[in-house]
Amino acid sequence: MIDKQYEAVIALAKEAGTLQMHFFRSDSLSIETKSTSVDMVTEADIACDKLIVSRLKELFPGDQILSEEQGYQPNAAASDYEWIIDPLDGTTNFSIGHPIFAVSIARWYKNKPEFGVVYVPTLEEIYFAQRGEGAYRVVKDQSPVRLCASTQSELGKSVLATGFPYDRATAKNNNSQNIATMVPLVKGLRRLGAAAYDLCLVAAGVYDAFWELRLGKWDLAAGALMITEAGGEFNYHYDAERYNVISGSSEICKAIEGKVYLSNNGHQIRDYQLSKLL
Helix, strand or coil: CCCHHHHHHHHHHHHHHHHHHHHCCCCCCCEEECCCCCCEEEHHHHHHHHHHHHHHHHHCCCCEEEECCCEEECCCCCCCEEEEEEEEECHHHHHHCCCCCEEEEEEEECCEEEEEEEEECCCCEEEEEECCCEEEEEECCCCCEECCCCCCCCHHHCEEECCCCCCCCCCCCCCHHHHHHHHHHCCEEECCCCHHHHHHHHHCCCCCEEEEEEECHHHHCCHHHHHHHCCCEEEEEEECCEEEEEEECHHHHHHHHCCCCEEECCEEECCCCCEECC
């Protein structure tokens, strides 16, 4: 199902999730802001980041590492393998006691995903995928279930998910116009606040599609592979080190593409060309 070398990384994701729960809903949780008032980091982010980075350096000493909190960790070995880490996806949720947040860890090779794992500790759900081997979900101690993305073809019958960019207060395109456009056209629209988990739900066929503007590489690194291994599409437009994403059912992706504005340095763009990750 997956290479044995990745079993330790799945265990690491669970360990990081257990560490998250140690801090969750703590009255003494330390919270700081980064680029904006909604771009936050907590002591749980930092602790999980340190745990994951240090362990990956032990397990895969030749690989490069990119983490949301520490940035690039260059390796003199100049490996084509890169680990991409979001130690706590959904920090705002976490900081207010909302139970939807996750650990996301992925390994890419020559800028293409090879392995990914996402763990949601409050639900005890773990998602993992390896390129060419499928995507799976394990709930608590149950057996792995192979994921299958939606094949929905009618926009009016679809349930979509989306989110808002971290710079939504200043960006000329903060996705609000897109949401207003899409709401009357679909069966339902959801916003959980944790993109890594949103992408897993697309892979599982819970959502028919997902779009979002200006995601970080760490937000999508694992979830993108879940979707493609589950038979869905992962399409993106690169925007100044950020990713505009439209993913899910092929037909629904096409329908969304014709209706939403993407972002170029925060500005709206209607004419764009999407690339496929795999």
